[in-house]
Each structure stands twice: as C-alpha cells, then as structure tokens.
Amino acid sequence: MQTTSPRGIDYLESIEGVVLKAYRDPVGIWTIGGGLTAASGVVTPRPGMVISRKEASRLLALALKRSYEPRVRKTLGNVEQHAFDGAVSFDWNTGAIHRASWVKAFLNGNPTKARAKLMLWVKGGGRVLPGLKRRRREEADIILLNKWPAHVTIARNPSKPNVAFAGLAISLSPDEIDQVAEAFRIIGFDPGKRSGRISLIAVSEFQRKYDLRVDGIIGKATLSTLQRELDARKGAKKGAGGAAGGAAVAGGGEAVAPGTGLPDPTSLDPALLKWVGMAGGATAGVYLLYLAWHYRDMIAARIANRLPRTAKFLRSF
Template sequence: MQTSPKGIAFLEAHEGVVLKAYRCPAGIWTIGVGLTAASGVVVPKAGMTITRAEASELLAKALRRNYEPRVAAEMPRAKQHEFDGGVSFHFNTGAIGRASWVKAWIAGDWKKVQSGLNAWVKGGGKVLPGLQRRRREEFDVIRHDRWPANLKIASNPQKPNVAHAGIVISLSADEIEAISAGLAKLGYDPGPKAGVVRLDAVTGFQRDHDLTVDGLIGRATLSTLQRELDARSKTKGAVAGGLGGGALTGAGEVVAPDHVPVSDLTDFAADAIASWAGPIVLALVAAYGIWMAFHYRDVVAARIQSLAPGLARWLRSF
C-alpha cells in the first residue's frame, strides 16, 4: 500500500516543503519535506536547491524506502485513511513499531488508540502544542477519515500581502502568537495584530539568515527562528553558569600559613580548592562557548553578516 494524495498533502502541511537546504533546530541540513541525509534519498548541503517536482519525488522515494513498508507490516489490513494516518505518525516519530496505540488499533479499542497517540506529544522533554494538534488530527484521520480544512496549504499557501506574511504549513493561532513573540525577542517587530505577522519582520529575518526571502512562514523560517532562540537561551545559561562560579574565580591566590588551627581547616581547604577550581571553571565555560559558536555557526553568521560577509558565507558553507 502507498500513501494517498490526501496523505501526502497532510504530511506536507505539517512538515512543509522547502526548496533550499536549511538547518533543522538540531543543526542538521534538511531539504524538501523534512528530509536529511538519514533519509537515504538525498544529502542536503549548504546552498543546495531543488524544484517542487524533485521535492515530491524525494518524498515518494523516502516513503517507499523507509516508512510505508513498516507501516504496512505493523498495520495489516488497514484502510487507506488508516494507513495514511499511520504513515504520518511514523514519519514524525519513527516509532510505529513500538507505539502502544497500534496494538489498540488492531484490537479495535479506539479509546486506547486516542490516548496512545496523545502520549507522543513531547519534544526536548516538553509538551509541544503543534504535536498535540498533529496527534489529534491523525486520530481523526485514522478513526473517522476526517481531514483538516487546510490540507493543501503547502501547495496552495496563504500568500503574503503588502502588510502581513503568508503561511505555508499548518499552524494554530497559539503557534502564530509564539512566532510573533520569538521574532520580537530577536528585534523584529511582528506588529500588534493577533493571528498575523508583519511582512517586513519575516522578510527581514529571512534576509539576515540567508533564507529565501519570500515573506512566507514555513519550516525553514521556523527552524531557523528556533535555532536563534535556542542559541540565545543556551548562551545566557552558559554566562549564568560562569557568573555562578564567580566566588571561585575571584578567590585569588591562596598562601598556606605555617600553622592552621583545626577549626580553620575546612575554610582553608575551600580556599585551596578555589585557587585551582577557578581556572578550571573558566576553561570549561570557554570550551562550552567554543562548542556553542561552532554548533550555532549559522546564527553567528547572521550576527556578523553586515560586518564580515565573507566570513559569514564561510560559516554557512558547512
């Protein structure tokens, strides 16, 4: 069995269709419908572009090779809409073989199917509203053959106008609000109106981050925005950690006296530890900073673009 056109549209609405290689939030080069080198059908690289037809072809190859056979094996005798929902779940999680809801589906226990699907809503240890919505929609597809209204948003996007950005993936009002908050945090004014984002905020962000400047909020823009926010959050965490060691780094040199009263031994040991632990803490913070700069080199490139465009291009090249 193969994924139906509706199933493909459902995948594209959630995953997006990106025709220029971008880094996912984890920093892995990605292209098309969320395809990385691990897909076995494409090896995305910096600056790589594909056509819409090529994106569809690559997705079909990935589904045939990596997803459809496993779903067919785990969901025997599935109806087309049930198979499509299973493919969406497996494409997103890779977990069709160990998800409890599949056994419940085989047993016809729809209550457990729903609760089992709803268990797969976390990313990075956090419950994500986007995943909650996706699991609800997958259940509707599997149980009722009921599809979301914006099924073809990837092929028929909400286009930008003179004031507001367009949208090319399935997003809720809460998710759009979170996008606005993220852009504002980075200095791009999303505007005061709920449910929409100012066009110049999105195009400005895209331009600064070497994305396709089209005013469309899609997977590449969102992944890059997430990386910027993650980098800022982790950098602040590293700085806070360094400041937390200030008592050590500020201890200064410890000179051992000829005699230390027993009552003062603990304080003396603490001071001695401080004398060598301070440089270690500084070295660890510095090493972490170097790793952060490498891992988020695309974010660094955006920051130095206007001052050192050649260096920025180099940082984006690998």
C-alpha cells in the first residue's frame, strides 16, 4: 500500500510549516504541527498546547493515513512515488484530488495538459495568489519530472537567526520575504532595510507581544498572527467608516489569507477602543462587537502590559 515518502513529507512540511505551540490560523482556528486543526480528527489544539517534533510528525502521518493517502491512491492508482508525493501535497492543500481535471490528463499521459490544469488551482479569496502559483509549479515538477525544490528540508533544518536577521522555518521566496517585511513595517515593527532579510529584533519583539514562541524564526505561527493583525486593522477601519484596505502575507507555499492592496499604516488602538462603544446603527454595532470577539487575541496583545489577567483570559479560548 503506497504511502507518502520521507521526502514527500519533508516537502509538505516545508510548505505548511511545523509549529510546536498551538496558534490561531488567520481566521482564528487553533492549529498545531503541520497545519493540523480539530477538523483533522487526529488532534484538538488548544491554547497553550505544546507538542514535541516527534509528536508533530506522528500526527501528520496519522492525518495522511486516515484521509489524504487513501483518496490519492483511489484517484491515481499505482503511480511512481514522486507522483504520489506531489499529489498528496496537492490534496493536502485543496482536498480536491478526486475532482481535479489535471488528474485525467496525467493518467492519459499528457504532461503538458496536466501541468496547465494544475496551474488553474492558484486562487484564494477570488484572486490569484503568488504563493499558490509557486506551490503548483513545484508540485507539477515533482509529479511530472521528479524534480524537487531546494527548500525541501527547511522545516527539519530551519535557517537559524543570526545577530541581525531572523531565520526561516518555511519556504519563502525573496519577494515573499519583502512582502512580509512590509507587513511588519505597517504594524510598527522595523524590519530593517535589507531586501530579502528581516530584522531579528522586529521578529522577536513581535513574537513576544503576541504570545508566540520567541525564537526569532519566521514560521507559520508568526505569519498567521501577522495576517490576523493586518485583518484586524482592516476590519476596525471598515467598522469605523474608513476605506478597508487589506494585505495577504505570504505563508510558504500559499498566501495565508486573501486581500488586495496594502492597508494604511494606521494605529489600531483608537479603533479598538471604539469597537464596543461606537454608535453607528445596530448593524455597525453588531459588526464591531463581532470584530472585538473574533480578534480578542489582538486586543490581548495590546493590553497585556496593563491588564495581564484580562489578556490571559482573552487568550484562553
């Protein structure tokens, strides 16, 4: 019975990241390990939960065994190992191997058409995402050519921070790193001026403020939290009657969340203070209350120094 190879798992982890302390994904769902939520059926992440690297690998393998590998085997039949590995990555990301049109072209021996069809799966939130385009290109190379990207083992061997710059635990292109740097700049953390690198101080201070593991390494938890901060600002500004800009922070092989343009570098604090008390009609009031609830972890980051118990409570569920 065919299963994902160690190299295939390395690739999946290089794209998805491996986080050993539970974090909220961009839409607020508690996540741990290689992108596992309660919906995975193998773990129920909760606030403060910490697992070992060995346990993260075990949970990932269990999720693959229960859900993804059977679907890929049923859809593709007996294929070469590299094709199976690339297809597992595609299905992990989309859950759509059983209905993807590229599969028929691949099984019919038409690699050109299969690649073209694979490249149709590059949208999130209704727009083309550069991270997904890169992931699909890499998956096509793996499936069709047995050609693997250089970053395959980055999750197992992350680039470590040095005295000046943060490290990386997932694959990011130079352009994606610059996009992340701009997001840090927008929310008030100086990423430095060097293209393709981000200040260690900025990343460490961000991780400390948002109750993440402070290791100076940019991984999925840091990027997801950064995206939540950007989205919270967009929502607060919209609720206050301003223009709702937005941004998508690259998250390895896929953009973490949809959006267009870059938000104005406006402080969130005034809007946060207005969320509960602002008048503007019943609909606006309900929307603002929803935002305050949905982004309670962002509020916690702002009040932790003054109201540590309240911040701890807001982070506890």
